[in-house]
Amino acid sequence: MANHTPKPDDRSDNVEKLQSMIHHTIENMEDAEAAMVNSSPEDQQRIKEKNERRRESIDAFRAEIKDEAHNQQ
Template sequence: MTYKNKPKPDDRSDNVEKLQSMIHDTIENMEAAEESLRFTTSETQRREIEAKNERRRESIESFRSEIKDEV
């Protein structure tokens, strides 16, 4: 059986813009989560939000590192 599908070429020309957009979106999500902390009284929910924001900070650092690699 012969497959005629070919992989798409690796186009990274807009990779930096995509990464910057991802950073922007992640920061907005962090800010929204921080805002929600003001309204929660649940300690469990507070810890979950803080842990998620910490993972978001790590992701942002990874995105920034990848941008440096691309440039």
């Protein structure tokens, strides 16, 4: 039977990954808002709700970046 040992916890690039996730989330929000022009009222409402959830995610990403930066010091 093989010995399964976990990989060491490497957090050295977490801040960069989180910043990338924020960037992509903002791009998705902008694309969704551009699509609203040609969307039905129901779809516009769904897009608004989804973008609100995206804003909440961005806030969580930023809080996690602060935690990571603090832990790296």
